[in-house]
Amino acid sequence: MPNFDLAAVLTDEFRGWLLDGFLLSIELTAITWLIALPLATFIALCRLSSVRVARGLGFALVEGFRNIPLLVQLLFWYFAVPELLPEALRSWLYEHDAEIVCAVAGLTFYTAAFMAEDIRSGIRAVPVTQLEAARALGFSFLASMRRIVLPQAVRIIVPPLISQTLNLWKNTSIATVIGTAELMYQAQRVETASFRGVETFTVVTLAYLAVSLLITALSVWFQRRFPVRAS
C-alpha cells in the first residue's frame, strides 16, 4: 500500500459527504427501529393469538419478509411499488425523497420480521404455569401479563432485539442500491472522486465498527444488569 494518506479523504468537502452519510445511516436506523418495534410486537401477538386467521397472517408476514433478500425487497419497494400506487401518491413520493422512504419501508418490514420471532420466542420461554399461578392468585389476564409474564419475558427478549438492531445498522448499507445517500453511498462517492479506495474504506469501516461495538457493549451491559432468572 503506497503512501497511505488519510488526510486525502478527510478534506472539508469529503468529510462533509461522509458525515452526511453517517448521519443519514443513523437516521435510517432510528426511524426504522421506531416503526419496526411496534410492528414486530403486533406480528408476534398475531402469531401467538388463538385466532387462526391472525396466526396465518403472522406466519405469512414473518416467512415472507425473512426469506427474501433485503436487496430484492428494496428493489421491489423502489421500482415496483410506486407502479402500484395511485398517481397522486406516486408523485408525492417522488417529490419527497423516494429513495429514503423506500429504504425505510424495506428495512422496516425486514427487521420487523426478525424482531417478531425474537419477541414471540421470548414470551413463549416464560412457562405457562407462571400465567396460571398469577391467574389463580386472582390477577386479571392483563394484570398477570403486565406484572408477571412480561417482566420476565423482557429479560429474554431484549438481548436478541439489540442484536437485531445491530443487524439493522449494518443492513442500512444495502440501501445504497436504490441510491439512498447513506454512509456506503457516500463512501463510493468519495472513493470515485478521490481515487483513494483504501483510505475511504478505512474511515467508513471504522465508522460502522464504532457504532456496532457500541451496540454490542449495550447488549453485554444489559445481560449483566438484567440476567435471565431461572423460574
Add this chain to the structure above:
Amino acid sequence: MIDIIDTYWLYFLVGQYPDGPLGGLVLTLLLGFTAVVLALPLGVLLGLARVSVRRWLRWPVTALVYVVRGTPLLMVVFWAYFFLPSVTGHKTNQFTTMLAALVFFNGAYLAEIVRAGIQGIAKGQMECARSLGLNYTQAMRYIILPQAARNMLPSLVNQFVTTIKETSLGYIIGLAELSFVASQINTQLLTRPVAVFGTLALAYFILCLGLSRIAYYLEVRRSRVAT
C-alpha cells in the same frame, strides 16, 4: 407474471449461458454453496481458536470475529474488490471477489456457531476423554466435534439460507446472479417492474423457505433425540 416467466425462465435460471458466462439462479446456488463449503473449515479453525486455552491465539481471533461481525457485508465486498487484485497481481473477476468476501465473512459467523456447539457439550466429555489418555487434539477430533456437529447442523443450514440471501449483494458489483439478471430483464422490458421483481422475490422465497424448513425439521428431530 406468467408470460414473463414463460419468456425469460431460461435467462432467470442460467443467465447468458451457454453463449455467455453462467448466471442466474444456478450461479446464485453455486456461489452460496461454494461459499459455505469453503467457509466451514475456516469457521471450525476460528471456532477452535475461540475456545483455545492459549491467549495469543484466542484474543486476536476473538477480536477478528468481533470486527467482522460489526462490519456490513457490503463493506467486506468492497475491501475484497480492492485488496484481491493487489494480492493476486491481476484483476479478479466478480465471482472470485464475491466468493472471497462471503467465505471470509461467513467464516467469522460460523466460528460463533462452532464455538457455541463446542461449549454446548458437557465439560465432562472432554475431561473423560483426557483421563482415558487421549490428547487435546484427539479428544476434540473424536469426542467433542462429532457431538457438536450434530447440535450445529440446524444453525449451519440456517447459515446457508443467510448466505443464499447474501449472494444478492453480487448485484452491486455486477455479478450476473439472480438479482442482477432480474434487473437486466427489468431494464429490457421497462414497463413491467412489478412482475419482474415479483418473480424474483418469489424465486428467493421458495428457495429459502424450502431450505429453512429443512433446518426446522432438523431442529425438531435433534430435540427429540436429545430428550
